[in-house]
Amino acid sequence: MKSVIYNAFSQKEAKEFDVQHTGAQRAEAFVRAFLKRSMPHMSQQVREDLLQRKAVVLEYFTHRKQKEKKKKSRGLSAKQRRELRLFDIKPEQQRYSLFLPLHELWKQYIRDLCNGLKPDTQPQMIQAKLLKADLHGAIVSVTKSKCPSYVGVTGILLQETKHVFKIITKEDRLKVIPKLNCVFTVEIDGFISYIYGSKFQLRSSERSAKKFKAKGTIDL
């Protein structure tokens, strides 16, 4: 294709059109000037290097191009999640007897966690493990509360959210107990532990990573 566009002049044509063959040096100077005008941001040295086709060190830019933001899914807000009703338990499924196997499973899990619950195990160890353990399926009961009507509610724990325990009682009623200002009792194989709900206001998933400090009073 180049041959079509560019063709060498023959001597005769050159004489005819009165085109003078520029000298080699003049040609070179012309090329240099042309390049300088086209690429003004490059320095002389860089242009020379380019022409000589030296190996060029690839530059690295000190400020990167902004990476394109990954378009991740925003997730659902709490309102949308509640509307989805994923975590609701339907009334026909609210039966205490249905959740007893869950309780057995939980007991087994705790026993494994504490490497077998012997009567002489130290309570501190069990408490430390319980702090990080998952409590779904445990039988909890409210021992102390600022509101007297919550006291005495006992049942299997079905859901634990940031501020609330959802418990199903023996009479097949789903009770929602706020954690704030309540003391819960969890019993496993003769070891009774008291959970102070005011300090426990975390989602169960975040609780496993949190270090608990003894701050403030345990007075309700």
Add this chain to the structure above:
Amino acid sequence: MATLCRLREVPRHLLVCEKSNFGHDKSRHRHIVETHYYNYRVSFLIPECGILSKELKDLVMAFGPYYSVKDLPLHELITHEFINTFVKKGSCSALTYNANIDEDNAAALLPNGKLILSLDKDTYEETGLQGRPSRYSGRKIMKFIVSIDLMDLSFHPASKKYERVSWAFKEKKPLRFDFLLAWHQTGAEESTLMSYFSSYRIQEHRPKIAVSSVADLQCPVLRSSELGGQPDTACSALELFDWLGAVFSHAELNNEPDSFLSSYCCPQPSTVVARASLCTVTGFILPEKICLLLEQLCRYFDEPKLAPWVTLAVQGFADSPVSWRENEHGFRRGGEHLYNFVIFNNRDYWLHMAVGADDDCPP
């Protein structure tokens, strides 16, 4: 600054003085006597009287027995058997003793069938019964009052309310107290408190009676129609109240300048009475008996007597949760709640009612 002002405040007392006549229809003397449930000490003073009359003595001796039970669990007081046997027939009252009202838990069973519990914060949170905070608590509420109506419970034996109360007292938080019990029966019943609580350490007591005769007592001159007193002719009700206190505590009234203990002197104008009898009964005394005593003292003036007036003073227990009816009572400085009748020979009477700081106004 606020703390300093608060510290400088003196806990208030309230003294209510009334005058009326026993013959009036609307006279409230019976109501006052009958609604003051827990009476610890009854004293009466009769000037110009050497020996007590026979009727008075018999009446005082017949102040029935009262019982003390140690370590009685609270659920015993809400069993249907107890309610049907004692609370419904007659008037049964019970009060915890050895329990300071402002520190520990206290309980009281009123004759009208209400059980009042005065609980501290931790006990209230653990027991799980609905109550209300006490009115004299301050910023941080430390005391709660739970009121259970036993008559209401007995009408519906298997109701949820009864189940809850019974569960709370038996399993959740079993409370045990030392009680003082007394029962005024209205029928000829066989059962007594002794036999009912025979499985607990129950003891019978009789009220202690002390009769003394005071010689050469300076008494103030009173006029029944002038409650506030007149400058030279009669003393006021306040002065009389102070003087009575001095007499009952056997203080010297001669205002000696070198007396260390007391420089109180009898309010003027006063007369000197040759002899006066002073009788004090101490124990757990029922209001019905005090009614009888009041009527007997009214009848004292049926025959003409030298004495211008007689007085009857009744003091309540310092640690009772209620003063009159169901008004709350607290200890604060002295825990006093008392009333005093001054009976004149024309059937007029003066009534003083005094309460301490943590108390509602008397009715």
